[in-house]
Amino acid sequence: MLITIDTHSGFCFGVTRAIEAAENELQKGTLCCLGDIVHNGQEVKRLELLGLQTIDYDDLRTLPAHSRVLLRAHGEPPSTYWIAQQRGIEIIDATCPVVKKLQDRIRACYEEHRNDEPLPPQIIIYGQPGHAEVIGLQGQTNNTAIVIESIDQLDRIDFTRPVYLFSQTTKSVEGFHALVDAIKSLISNHKSQIVPEVHDTICRSVANRVAQLQDFARANDLVIFVGGAKSSNARVLYNHCKEANGNTFFVSNADDVENFKFEIINHKSTNPDLKIGICGATSTPLWLMKQVRDKLTNLQPITSDH
Ligand code: SF4
Incomplete structure (x- = not known):
């Protein structure tokens, strides 16, 4: 193994x-x-x-x-x-520093355009309402920025007024591009002359992970995904893993491996060269993944009283 x-x-x-x-x-x-x-x-x-x-x-x-x-x-x-x-x-x-730079850009945009006449600007943040980073970003605009989480919330934007679009650093690139396309098409439906100013501010250190994670999941027979039960990033990345390899199991700590003991030992008995991959979210510490690895290494065969 x-x-x-x-x-x-x-x-x-x-x-x-x-x-x-x-x-x-x-x-x-x-x-x-x-x-x-x-x-x-x-x-x-x-x-x-x-x-x-x-x-x-x-x-x-x-x-x-x-x-x-x-x-x-x-x-x-x-x-x-x-x-x-x-x-x-x-x-x-x-x-x-990546978030700090984004805060500075949003604040500069707000300061530059806040008194524009006759059409007051709208700063849009593509992000999760109430998320700590988004609260910090909204604060740069004196809380005037509009937070949009999905395309069906675009009716909150006035498409006759200038639009400045930014993104929370951890949103998906595909979701952002879909939002930009939807905004452009709504502007054209309104026969408006507005050209939205689009700032793709997604952090690539996270965005690039999905493809890498899916490659990793495919390269293994079985995958143990380690993540916090409360982490939305962990749930999203786990689902991407599961999509690439159906034999993916979610654990929050090493003891959770016991919940999948039967499946793991079953795979091992039919495939002595079983390859198990351990991966996690951006909030998963390496030491926790190592504890899971040690637990797997010491996994004992199931006895008749289990
Ligand atoms: S995902 Fe990490 S590196 Fe990227 S902006 Fe957020 S905290 Fe910084």
Whole structure:
């Protein structure tokens, strides 16, 4: 039996950077993180054992002066920095540089066009309403940006007014292109002269993963996908894996492998050269995939009392 961990799976650059910042800062003393540092309960638990305290916005407003708060890779709206400044809180800013650049672009667009006459502009963000990164992006426009998640929400846009389109970094490239086509066709239906300004701001470190993941899934007989139960990115990538290889199983931790023990041992008994691939989401830590690998390696045959 050959077990391989997908080298493209696991934390993206931005999340790795935020976690390294947390580990470094924890050595200097008490540290809070505004929201879960990553959508993976196991990794959050690991960092909490090192002393990281996860807080929410209500906590932020009541923290004593000089508290240290880490901002995760998703980024934050300007109001968070303002609250911290008012309360004398020290910010450790681990916003991913890709997200930071996107925030700057949206803010620059907002500042440049906010007073345009006679047709006030509309900044559209293709993203998931309420997602932490999207809240940070909307904040750059004084919360005037319109968040669109799918084509059927396009009736919220006035196609007689200028349109500036951006995307949350983790949305799908296909979904974005479909949205752009739909916007252009609606503008033409309205016989409007508006030319939408389109900014493809999808992060390729995630977008390129689907094809790589599907290649990996096809190259193995059986796939164990490791992801957080609450992570939407994990669910999406798991479904892509399953599409490429029907023998794909979702686990959140090494113990979950027990749930699929029968199938795995069954495959192994009919194929001594069984190839098992382990992969995960952008929020799945490498150490967790290694624990799953160790569990698989030590998997004992099922005895009659199981
Ligand atoms: S997905 Fe891309 S933009 Fe988002 S945190 Fe990771 S590296 Fe940064």
